[in-house]
Amino acid sequence: MNGGQKMRKWRTWLVGSVTAVLAAGSLLAGCSTSQQTEGNPPAANQGEKLDAELNVFNWTEYLPQSIIDKFEQQYGVKVNYSTYSSNEEMLAKLSVGSSGYDLSVASEYMVEMMRNLGVIQEINYENIPNFKNISADFKNLSFDPDNKFSIPYMWGDAIIAVNTDKIKDKITGYKDLWDPKYKNSMVVLDDQRAIIGITLKKMGYSLNEKDEKILQQAKDELKKLLPNIKAFDSDSPKTMLINGEASIGFVWGAEAALARKENPAIQYVLPEEGLYLWQDNFVIPKDAPHKKTAEAFINFLLQPEISAEISKDFPYANPNQEALKLIDKSVTEDIAVYPPKDALQNGEHLQFLGDVTKTYDRIWSEVKQ
Template identity: 70%
Template sequence: MRMTWLKPLTILTIFALAAASVLAGCGSKSGSDGEKQDKVLNVFNWSEYLPESVVEKFENQYGVKVNYNTYSSNEEMLAKLSVGSSGYDIAVASEFMVEIMIHQGLLQEIGLNHIPNFKNIGGEFKNLAFDPGNKFSVPYMWGDAMIAVDRDKVKEPITGYKDLWNPKFKNSLVILDDQRAVMGMALKKLGYSINEKDETRLQEAKQELKKLLPNIKAYDSDSPKTMLINGEASIGYVWGAEAALAHREKPSIQYVLPEEGLYIWQDNFVIPKNAPHKKMAETFINFILDPNISAEISDAFPYANPNTEALKLIDKSIIEDIAVYLPNDILAKGEHLAYIGEAAQLYDRIWSEIKQ
C-alpha cells in the first residue's frame, strides 16, 4: 500500500549515488566482498510508512546516514528501479511486484543468515508463491484497501464498491492513485477476480471506471485521509490504515468492508540487483524486525504487522481495529494481487486512458 517527512533525494545526492556506484565498481574503499564501506543507506519506500524516530534510531545505533525517498505506487517504484544504477539499497514492494521484479532480474538474493529477526515473522507470511523460500523478499507489513465514509455527510447506505457509482456522490470521492487497486475495485464490482487477464472483461472494467469518473474528486495514495478529515471528500477508497487514522481524528468517518471482497496486500523488503550497500540493507531489515522497533512503526502507522513478537507490544486499540486487523470471515473473502504477465500492458493502457 502507505507523512513524507524527509525531502526526496536532491539532484546532487543522485549524482553522488551514481558516483558512488562507479567507485564501488572500481574497488574504491571496498571491503573483502567488494562492498563500499561508507556508512550510507539509500531507502526507497511508500510515503507515511516509516516514522522518523525509527530511522534516527538506526542512524544513531549504526553510525549511518540514511537517504530516504518515497513513491506513491508500485509502478512508480518499478520504473525507478528499472534504471540500471538507481543507487537504492533497499525498497518495499507488494507481493505481485516482487514477482515481476524477480522475472525482470531486478533483485538480488537476501542473506537470511544475516537477518536473525526473520524468525519473528509469522509462518503464514513466509514462503509464499510469489517468492518461495523468501530468497528475494522479507515481509514488512500487510493490510487492505477499503471504503471510508463520512457519515455526517453521507446518509445513503453503502455496503460495497457498487454504491460508489451513485450519481449523488458526484465530485465526492478520493480514491487510491493505484492502478491495480482501482482496476481491481471495478473488476470486483463486476464479479471478476482482481487478477483478471481476459481482455473483454478488462474492457468492461474500463467502461465501469469511465462511469465512475464524475464522482472522483482526487486520486491520492500518499495521504487520502487528509481530504476526508478536512471535508473535501465524503467517501474514500483508501488503505485500511488511512481509514483508521481518519477515524481517530474524525469519528464520523466510518469503515465499510465491501461485500464484493477486499483487496489484501503484503509489502516486502527487497534489495535491488545493483544495491551499493547490501550488507547495510540486511542490517536495516534485521533492525526493523526487532519486536520493539516493529511495534513502534505500527503504533505510528497502523498497518497490520506480520511480526508475531511485535504483536504482543502493539497498542490494544490497533489490534482490535477491524480496519487494520480484519475479521477472519472478511479475510477469507479477500484476494491478493498476483503476477499477470503480459496482461500488465493492457492494465497500463487502460489506466492511462482513465487517468487522462
C-alpha cells in the same frame, strides 16, 4: 516470462513505459558507492563494518523518521530516504539499472515481477537473524516460495471510509460508489491495480482478471466512476476525509483508521464484494551498492520494539509476531487494520499477470487522461 525472447520483449516494453516517470523527477541524488568506514558498529552476525550510507526507497508515510534516526545513531550510517506513490513508479526507477538504491519495498505481485525481470537479488539471511520474528503465515508464499528475494514488512487492505455526517445512505460495497449522487465527493487510491481491480469486483470478476474483453468492459465501467472522484491520492488520502473535502474514500485501512481517530464520524465499510488485500515486502535491488548495510537495516527494523513503534505511527497490520505482543489492542482489534476472519477469507491478493500487465497500464493511462 522465463523464455529469452519473451523476456527481451517484456524488457523493451518496460524501458519504454518508465520514460514518463523518470522525466517527472530525477533519480536519487547523492547515492554514491561509499567504502566501508572505520568506527561503524558491526552488522548483525556478519562481523564486518557497515557502509557510511544507505539509500532507501519506500512508500510515503510508511516509516517514521524517529526509526531512521535511531538506526543512524546506533550504527553511524547516514540514511538517504526517498519515497514513491505506487509499485509501478518504484519499478520504473529500479529497472533502469544503477539506480543507487540499496533497499526498497514491493507488494507481492510486484516482487514476482521484479524476480522475473532480474531487478532484485537474493537476500543473505545470515545477516538477518530477526527474520525468525516473522509469523509463518506470511512466509514462503506463492510470489516468493522460499523468501529468497523478499522479507515481509507490513500487510493490510483497502476499504471504503464514509463520513456519516455527510452521507446518510447505507453503503455496503464497491457498487455503491458509482451512484451519481456522489459526484465529486470521493478520494480514491492512485493505484491502477487497486482501482481497476475494484471495478472488476463490482462487475463480479477477480482482481486478477486476464480476459481482454472483460478488461475493456472494466475500462468503460471505470470511466463511469470518474465524475464521482474528486482526487486520486495514495500518499495521504486521510487528509481529505478529515478536513471534509471528501465524504467517501477508498483508502488503505490504516489511513481510514487514522482518519477516524481525528473524525469519529468516519465509519468503515468492508466491501461485500470482497477485500483487496496486500502484503508489502523488503527487496534489495540487483545493483545495490550497500547490500550488507541494507540487510543490517532490515534486521534492525525486525526487532520487536522497533517494528511495534513503526505500527504505532503508521498502523498497518504487522506480520512480526513478536511485535504484535507490544502493539496496543486498540490497533490490533481495529477491523480496518486487522480485518475479521470472514472478511479475510472473502478477500483477494493481487497476482503478477505477465504480459496482461500492459493492458492494465493502457487502461489506466486512457482512464486518467
